Structures are given as structure tokens and as C-alpha cells.
Amino acid sequence: MTALADATLEQVDALAALTETLVEVERTISRLQAARDGILAVGSRLALQVAEQAEHPDHGEMSARTVAAEFAAALRISDRTVQRRMADATWLVERFPLVWEAQGEGRISAAHARVVCEAGEHLDDAASRAAYSAQMIAFAETEAPSRVARMARRVAERFQPRSIDERHRDARKKRSLWVKDVGDGMSQLGMLGPSALVHGAFDRLTQMARSMQQHEPEQQPQREREQEQEQEQEQVQGQADPRTLAQLRNDLAFDLLLTGAPLGHDRPGGSLAAIRGSVSITVPVTTLMGVDTTPAELNGRVPIDPVTARRLAGAASGWDRVLTHPVTGALLAVDRYRPGPDLRRHLRARDQRCRFPTCGYPPADCDIDHHHDAALGGATAESNLGHLCRRHHMLKHHSPWTVEPMGDGVYAWTSPSGKTYIDRAPRQNTVTFAEEDEGREGREGVGAGVITAPPF
Structure with missing residues (x-):
């Protein structure tokens, strides 16, 4: 079965019309959300002006609560929620006005605005924030928020007045471990530490968990070769353990923390203990x-x-x-x-990352796909290969979505309704x-x- 392959011309036209309508609705929502932020920011500014005029010793805290209560009563929601939204809106409007304006014009969504502002929140210089915002808005107009977040972190670094070495030395002092009780006999164990160590530990746990999910770990290289040879159907793998990947990671983490080695999960020969992140x-x-x-x-x-x-x-x-x-x-x-x-x-x-438009899955979680099927003469060459996560790999093979290499790592994707989306590395x-x-x-x-x- 190939999705939408039997759709009539009228149905394809209907899909195209629905897509256009959905895009316009989302733009309208973004504009309205920006307008709401503007109103909340004005309310916050009004409260501050009143406090400054009367020289309130609390620097406007009670005035802000009063305005928040006014808004909240009319909206029938918590005034604490409204006051938090007022603070967030003021931060966006005053520190990142270009981002707020772009959202108000419907050029970017609220999700785009959030990731851009979060990545640049430590930029104290107004000129640097403006230059950073202008660069990221142009990028955000053509990419998904997940991709914008990654680029925003990279671009924000260029405008940082202090080197990352200095900031990392200060940040390392904040490393910590904490416990939060959540009820039903469950608690959360949180950890804040250097990124290389945290990601390395997570990678080791993931490798261990995936190894446990397979009956025969030594067959993994063969499965990798089968993926690279354009297997259109996902391999049916026997599960030696019924637990999910997340559950296995959790259990292995506690096993390691409590015993120093995965004693409760390891196989004869210690194959899990030999895994390194x-x-x-x-x-x-x-x-x-x-x-x-x-x-x-x-x-x-x-x-x-x-x-x-x-x-x-x-x-x-x-x-x-x-x-x-x-x-x-x-x-x-x-x-x-x-x-x-x-x-x-x-x-x-x-x-x-995955080369389907808007997807941000890293290559480690993707298949290497022949854009032109190898069975039909497609070359196993850089110009005909790209990473696709399993979801979009299956979509390419089992729906009318098509992809055409344009050279230099640029791919043109065509949707079932005939729209073209360009994805650049x-x-x-x-x-x-x-x-x-x-x-x-x-x-x-x-x-x-x-x-x-x-x-x-």
C-alpha cells in the first residue's frame, strides 16, 4: 500500500487548499499571540509607571499583582499565571523587539520566537541582541523551531562578550544532583553537569539498552548493512526484554549508580560493562x-x-x-x-540531521537513504545519498512524497499536493x-x- 497513491485530482487539490488554509490560520494565531504579548507587556509597564510615580518601596511588585489580578479575573484564570505571562511578554517585547515584530507580522511562530530568545537570553548588549535577532529571524522564516534552536545557540555564541572558556568555568561551579518527589512512590533524580560528561553517560546507557533489546547483539553490523541497502520494510527484531528503551536506560542507570557496574543486567562475559559512551x-x-x-x-x-x-x-x-x-x-x-x-x-x-524538511533527528538515529533507488540504478555516491530518520524514510517509500538531488547537498522535496520544499545541509x-x-x-x-x- 502506498499512501495517497490512489487519490483523485480533486482530493489532491483539496489537500493543497487545506495546506494553504492551515498555513494562514497558523500565521493568524502567531499574530494574535504577539498581540496578546504586547497587551501583557503594556500592562506590566503600566504597573511599573504607577509604582515609580508613587515611589513604592516594593519596586512595583504589588502594582504588578494588582494588574495581573485584573486581567486574570476577566479571563477566569489564575492571577499567578497571568503575572508570569506578563513577565515573559515584557522580556520578549523589550529585549527582543525585532523577534516580537516578526511574530506579529506572521513571519515566524511563537515557537520560533521562544527558541531564538532563549538562545540569546544572556546577551546583555542591545546592539548585539538586535544583530543576533535580525540574523536568526531570516533563518527562522524557512526552518522548523528545532533547527532554529540549534543554529541560534551557535549564532548567539558569536555575540557573547565573554569567551565560552570563562563562562564554562563559572557554569561548572553550578554542577549538582537533586531529588524531587513526584508521588505514587516515585521520585526524580536530576543532574546538572558538563555537557560532554552528561551526553557521554546518556550515550553509554543508550548503547547498553539497545544491546539488551536484541537477541543476538553480534548481528548488529549485518542489520546496519541491510539498512544501507535500502530495506523498505523495518526489520522485525525479536525482543529479548519487554522493557522500553527509556525504561532500560533508567534501570541500567540505577544499576550502575548502586553497584558500580551493570551487575543486574550484564551477560556472561561482561559485554554490557565493556560498552563505553x-x-x-x-x-x-x-x-x-x-x-x-x-x-x-x-x-x-x-x-x-x-x-x-x-x-x-x-x-x-x-x-x-x-x-x-x-x-x-x-x-x-x-x-x-x-x-x-x-x-x-x-x-x-x-x-x-535527517534531511526531510523540518526534521532535526541526528544522523545516529537515521538510515542512509538512496534518493534514487539502488535497485533501479541509483548510484551509491555522495550526490545520491542522505540521512533520513525511520519515519521519513518510510514516508519517502510509501507515500507520494519525492526527493530530487540538486547538487552540493541540496535536496528538493515535492509533497503530494505538488508543493516543493528545499532542504539544505x-x-x-x-x-x-x-x-x-x-x-x-x-x-x-x-x-x-x-x-x-x-x-x-
């Missing part, structure tokens, strides 16, 4: 050399300090080198100092130089290392 770090070569302070990125998402990145690079047994254009930052090539599957590494470095986390920079002529590329290594 790993993280992927992308670091500009200038940062690796210590001549630049551009942050590295962990798993393509989280900025980390150069000191940690250099430490991981020095301890790694091998790492991928990503050669990029010195001006455009475009990916030119990927190689490795030690032999390995070069094409797979190149695709992982180029794509950085994310820019590399690298340093670029203006063409006229003195002494840069003849430079073919600047590097960025992608390191996969234990985080400790």
Missing part, C-alpha cells in the same frame, strides 16, 4: 590549534568550551577531518587519518574569512575536526 565533537581547526576561541559543538547541538574539545581531541584514538571552504564555509571533503568508511563519515558530517561549525583578507589568498579550505571519543 562516546560523544561527537565538531571543532574548528583554529580553535584546536589554540589561535581562536570559536566554541566547539557537541553532537551538533550544544556549544562546549575549547579546553574540553582539545582534551577530547588529544585523547581520541581517531577523528574525522572536515575540510571547508574558507569564505563560504561549505563542506569540501571529509577524510580520516586512519582507514574507515569515508563516504559514511562524509555524509554524517555534511547532513548533521546545515552550515559547518567552522571559521570563514572574507575574500579580501590579507594573507588568505590561495587558501583552499579551513578545517573542522569531528571527534568521536569517550568523554572522560
Whole structure:
């Protein structure tokens, strides 16, 4: 069965009309949400003006409560909720006016506005916030919030007055562990720590949990080969354990914390204990050399300090080198100092996520897909391959959605209603130089290392 393959022309037209209507409704909702934020911000400002005129010793707290109670009674909701919304709205309108205006015009959604503002919340300089906002609004107009969040964190780093090394040293002092009771005999265990350690621990638990879900772990390489050969149907795998992946991660974590090893879950031979967590770090070569302070990125998402990145690079047994254009930052090539599957590494470095529009799944959770079916003559080459998460891999093969390579890692997706969506590979986390920079002529590329290594 192929989804919508038997749809009539009228039904396809109806789908296109519904899509247009839905887009316009969402734009209207965004405009109204921005208008609501504006009203709440004005209410907050009114309360502050009254307090300043009367020189209230509480600096407007009671005035804000009074205005919030007025709004809340009319809306029939909690005044605490309204006061919190007033504070959030004031923060958005006053600190990020360009973002608020873009939402009010329906160019971006409230979700886009939230991730842009959250990534830039530590920018204290108004000019820096304005420049950051302008750059991110243009990006947000064509991408999903999940993708905008990742890019926003990267762009915000460029406007930070303090280096990430300084900020990381301060942030490490806040590392902690806490317990929160939630009822029904359950409690939450929370942890705040360095990103490389947290992601490394999570990766190790995930590897252990996935290993336990399989009857025969030694068959994993064969399943990976089958995925790369364009298996259209998801492999039916026997489950040795009925627990979900999340449940297994939880149980393994407590096993490790309480015993120091997965004693309650390990197999003869200690195969689970032998698993080590790993993280992927992308670091500009200038940062690796210590001549630049551009942050590295962990798993393509989280900025980390150069000191940690250099430490991981020095301890790694091998790492991928990503050669990029010195001006455009475009990916030119990927190689490795030690032999390995070069094409797979190149695709992982180029794509950085699922290549279906709006999807942000990382390559580790994706299949490598032949855009033109290998069985029909499609080449196993960079120009015909891309990462797709299982959901969108199945959608491509079992619905009228189609994809066409446009070159340079650009893909054009066509929907069942005939609309075309362009998906471009994310820019590399690298340093670029203006063409006229003195002494840069003849430079073919600047590097960025992608390191996969234990985080400790």
C-alpha cells in the first residue's frame, strides 16, 4: 500500500487548499499571540509607571499583582499565571523587539520566537541582541523551531562578550544532583553537569539498552548493512526484554549508580560493562590549534568550551577531518587519518540531521537513504545519498512524497499536493574569512575536526 497513491485530482487539490488554509490560520494565531504579548507587556509597564510615580518601596511588585489580578479575573484564570505571562511578554517585547515584530507580522511562530530568545537570553548588549535577532529571524522564516534552536545557540555564541572558556568555568561551579518527589512512590533524580560528561553517560546507557533489546547483539553490523541497502520494510527484531528503551536506560542507570557496574543486567562475559559512551565533537581547526576561541559543538547541538574539545581531541584514538571552504564555509571533503568508511563519515558530517524538511533527528538515529533507488540504478555516491530518520524514510517509500538531488547537498522535496520544499545541509561549525583578507589568498579550505571519543 502506498499512501495517497490512489487519490483523485480533486482530493489532491483539496489537500493543497487545506495546506494553504492551515498555513494562514497558523500565521493568524502567531499574530494574535504577539498581540496578546504586547497587551501583557503594556500592562506590566503600566504597573511599573504607577509604582515609580508613587515611589513604592516594593519596586512595583504589588502594582504588578494588582494588574495581573485584573486581567486574570476577566479571563477566569489564575492571577499567578497571568503575572508570569506578563513577565515573559515584557522580556520578549523589550529585549527582543525585532523577534516580537516578526511574530506579529506572521513571519515566524511563537515557537520560533521562544527558541531564538532563549538562545540569546544572556546577551546583555542591545546592539548585539538586535544583530543576533535580525540574523536568526531570516533563518527562522524557512526552518522548523528545532533547527532554529540549534543554529541560534551557535549564532548567539558569536555575540557573547565573554569567551565560552570563562563562562564554562563559572557554569561548572553550578554542577549538582537533586531529588524531587513526584508521588505514587516515585521520585526524580536530576543532574546538572558538563555537557560532554552528561551526553557521554546518556550515550553509554543508550548503547547498553539497545544491546539488551536484541537477541543476538553480534548481528548488529549485518542489520546496519541491510539498512544501507535500502530495506523498505523495518526489520522485525525479536525482543529479548519487554522493557522500553527509556525504561532500560533508567534501570541500567540505577544499576550502575548502586553497584558500580551493570551487575543486574550484564551477560556472561561482561559485554554490557565493556560498552563505553562516546560523544561527537565538531571543532574548528583554529580553535584546536589554540589561535581562536570559536566554541566547539557537541553532537551538533550544544556549544562546549575549547579546553574540553582539545582534551577530547588529544585523547581520541581517531577523528574525522572536515575540510571547508574558507569564505563560504561549505563542506569540501571529509577524510580520516586512519582507514574507515569515508563516504559514511562524509555524509554524517555534511547532513548533521535527517534531511526531510523540518526534521532535526541526528544522523545516529537515521538510515542512509538512496534518493534514487539502488535497485533501479541509483548510484551509491555522495550526490545520491542522505540521512533520513525511520519515519521519513518510510514516508519517502510509501507515500507520494519525492526527493530530487540538486547538487552540493541540496535536496528538493515535492509533497503530494505538488508543493516543493528545499532542504539544505546545515552550515559547518567552522571559521570563514572574507575574500579580501590579507594573507588568505590561495587558501583552499579551513578545517573542522569531528571527534568521536569517550568523554572522560
